[in-house]
Amino acid sequence: MSPDTLTPSPLTAVTTAFGVDIGGSGIKGAPVDLATGQFAAERVRIPTPQPATPAAVAQTVKELLDTFEVPATMPVGVTFPAVVHHGVARSAANVDDTWIGTNIEDVLGQALGRGIHAVNDADAAGYAEVRYGAAAGTRGVVLVVTLGTGIGTTLIADGRLVPNFELGHLEIDGVDAESRAAESAREREDLSWEDWALRLQRYFGVLEDLLWPDLIVVGGGVSKHAEKFLPLLHLRAPIVPARLLNAAGIVGAAALAARAAQKAWTA
Numbered sequence: 269m270s271p272d273t274l275t276p277s278p279l280t281a282v283t284t285a286f287g288v289d290i291g292g293s294g295i296k297g298a299p300v301d302l303a304t305g306q307f308a309a310e311r312v313r314i315p316t317p318q319p320a321t322p323a324a325v326a327q328t329v330k331e332l333l334d335t336f337e338v339p340a341t342m343p344v345g346v347t348f349p350a351v352v353h354h355g356v357a358r359s360a361a362n363v364d365d366t367w368i369g370t371n372i373e374d375v376l377g378q379a380l381g382r383g384i385h386a387v388n389d390a391d392a393a394g395y396a397e398v399r400y401g402a403a404a405g406t407r408g409v410v411l412v413v414t415l416g417t418g419i420g421t422t423l424i425a426d427g428r429l430v431p432n433f434e435l436g437h438l439e440i441d442g443v444d445a446e447s448r449a450a451e452s453a454r455e456r457e458d459l460s461w462e463d464w465a466l467r468l469q470r471y472f473g474v475l476e477d478l479l480w481p482d483l484i485v486v487g488g489g490v491s492k493h494a495e496k497f498l499p500l501l502h503l504r505a506p507i508v509p510a511r512l513l514n515a516a517g518i519v520g521a522a523a524l525a526a527r528a529a530q531k532a533w534t535a
Contacts, residue, residue, distance in 0.1 A: 282530060284308055285343040286336070287522030288329055289389065292316060292349065292362025292417070295325070296514075297332045299342070300522035305400030307515065309336065320363040322370050326379035333380060340382060345525030347389040347517045348372055351432045355386050361418065385525035388432055390414055392520030393512070394422025395429055397485050399523055401511040408482035411475060412510070415488040419446040419471075423479065435475060445471050451490045461493075465500035472503055481505045487516060 288297040298311040312335050317324035329346065338344065348367075351358040355373035360366075372386035387395075394412035397403050403410045407426065414420040419436030422429070436446040447453060449471040454464040472484065484503065486494065487510035494509035501507055512519055 282343060282526045285345060285522035285526040285529075286333065286338050287392075287518035287520070287525070288332060288344065288346040289392070289517035289521065290316070290325060290329070290346060290348050290363070291389075292320070295328050295332060296518060297329075297336070298518050299336065299338070300519050302523060302526055305396065305512070305519050305523070307518070311515075311518065312336070316363075321366055322364075322375045323379075325363065326376050329376055330379050343385065343522070343525035343529040344380070344382065345385045345387060345392070345521030345523070345528075346372065346376060347392040347521045348386055349389050351434060352386050352388045352391075353432065385521075385528045387521055387524050388420075389517055390420025390422050391429060391431055391433075392518075392524060393420065393487055393510075393516035394424060394485075394520070395524055396512050396516040396520035397487065397510050398424050398427075398429075400519060401516065402485045402508050403483055406483050409479060410483045410485065411479060411481040411505075412485045412487060413472075413475075414510075415449070415451045415468075415486060415490050417450065417452045419450050420488075421475075438474065440471060440474050445474075451488060454490075461496045462500060465497045468497065469501050469503075472501060472507070476503055476505060483508070485510050487513070489514065 284299050286299050293316055294313045295316050296313045299308040301308045314328055314332055317328055349361040356371050357367045360368050373384055376384050397412050410424040412422040421433050421435040423433040438445045449467045484505050484507040491509040
């Protein structure tokens with residue numbers, strides 16, 4: 269995915285797009301109202317096939333779209349848990365290693381018989397938060413961090429998305445940051461909120477010194493408990509919980525797909 273402005277397109281031809289969020293345990297999707305960022309129909313979830321090979325995942329995504337009878341003219345965006353470089357998976361987190369080097373857009377597009385737009389899952393969630401959620405209307409540098417099994421990061425600078433900003437794997441104090449600061453580490457080590465906050469303070473402090481963000485948005489399922497740990501952090505930038513929660517990936521994928529389609533139509 270190329271860097272992309274977050275300013276809404278003046279074109280109004282596309283009002284709804286379909287978003288698919290591919291995860292290690294579930295593949296979720298729904299149509300999205302692009303004016304509001306809300307689902308236009310109830311989300312459907314199908315378990316991720318095991319092993320999650322390209323062919324198996326493609327068939328599951330097809331099953332998901334068939335459930336909604338998605339029109340051929342509706343843009344479709346898909347999140348993927350990997351570095352996605354011009355549609356190609358360059359890593360594979362929580363899916364089969366055979367995805368590495370695979371063109372996601374080609375594999376899914378052939379199975380679906382239509383064009384699709386693939387994007388890193390954290391990028392999709394971050395885009396959604398800037399366009400519709402906790403960072404809507406914020407100028408300057410926005411850092412969106414999702415805390416879950418791993419740590420996903422998205423950077424938006426002056427309204428432009430920087431793709432594949434993989435700072436969850438930043439080495440801090442000699443270790444991969446997400447191995448100590450992800451939500452999975454808190455659960456695995458049975459950390460108190462206070463003890464986990466100390467690790468988050470160290471992580472976010474390093475990010476602040478590198479990026480000087482104007483706003484930090486924290487997503488992932490644990491953001492529902494933001495009041496238990498965000499007040500324990502002492503940073504220069506405001507740090508707030510995400511608003512879209514588990515909807516962010518689907519919403520961001522749909523919005524990015526619509527924008528890509530509009531650019532293609534006007535090129």
